[in-house]
Amino acid sequence: MRRVVKIGGSLLKSPDICSRLSDWHKQQEVAYSLAIVGGGDLVNAIRDIDSVINRDQVSKVGKATSLDVEARLEEAEVHWLCVNLLTHTFNIMRRRLNWPAIETREQLEQWIERPSALGTTTLVRVDTFYRQSLPSEVKEGDRSMLDGPASDLPENWDTTTDSIAARLAKLVHAQELIILKSCSVPDGLTLTQLSDAGVIDRAFPLAAIGIDRVKVERL
Numbered sequence: 001m002r003r004v005v006k007i008g009g010s011l012l013k014s015p016d017i018c019s020r021l022s023d024w025h026k027q028q029e030v031a032y033s034l035a036i037v038g039g040g041d042l043v044n045a046i047r048d049i050d051s052v053i054n055r056d057q058v059s060k061v062g063k064a065t066s067l068d069v070e071a072r073l074e075e076a077e078v079h080w081l082c083v084n085l086l087t088h089t090f091n092i093m094r095r096r097l098n099w100p101a102i103e104t105r106e107q108l109e110q111w112i113e114r115p116s117a118l119g120t121t122t123l124v125r126v127d128t129f130y131r132q133s134l135p136s137e138v139k140e141g142d143r144s145m146l147d148g149p150a151s152d153l154p155e156n157w158d159t160t161t162d163s164i165a166a167r168l169a170k171l172v173h174a175q176e177l178i179i180l181k182s183c184s185v186p187d188g189l190t191l192t193q194l195s196d197a198g199v200i201d202r203a204f205p206l207a208a209i210g211i212d213r214v215k216v217e218r219l
Contacts, residue, residue, distance in 0.1 A: 004035070004165055005035040006162060008181045008219070016205045017097075031118075033117075035122070037090050038089065051172060063168045075157075086161065087125060100120060103125050105214070130164055152206075157201075162201045167180065178217065188195040191216070
């Protein structure tokens with residue numbers, strides 16, 4: 001079985017994250033597993049800045065000045081800025097966990113063809129499969145499904161690493177997707193209800209369609 005795990009970025013602040021993940025892993029069915037790490041407070045900082053200078057905030061305080069207009073960030077610009085920050089949370093978690101890691105598109109393509117590290121989770125850098133534009137060195141005939149952004153994911157705050165993990169699960173043909181959170185996850189709610197409650201992102205219920213098993217749980 002192939003599995004994708006999203007590790008919530010807020011868990012980076014947990015001093016016992018290594019032991020908690022180890023205990024959790026022991027309770028799971030043995031599988032070929034990949035994991036990505038959320039943005040945590042790094043992304044939250046961008047969210048706070050965006051909330052101060054975005055169009056809605058400016059309209060509440062009166063007429064926008066030319067400086068206000070120049071300061072505003074486009075939704076897609078903010079989205080990809082946050083995606084770029086995920087390289088840092090990947091590096092931090094990799095050092096803390098000392099797990100195998102995938103850092104290039106080629107390594108991920110090889111894993112898709114022949115999964116490795118059965119029973120062990122491999123960390124994946126998000127930009128190996130989800131990035132804003134094609135690198136200039138990639139020729140048209142050499143492009144793969146891992147190149148370029150996902151047109152089915154909104155490039156705004158509706159998309160977080162929850163939905164990006166769902167994209168990865170589909171790319172690698174995973175049978176199971178597990179979203180690990182630091183917050184409480186109410187029992188018995190549908191994905192749509194969890195999204196409405198703010199537990200998972202707004203894009204996730206649609207992004208997860210087609211994945212055999214989807215779990216959202218507190219670590």
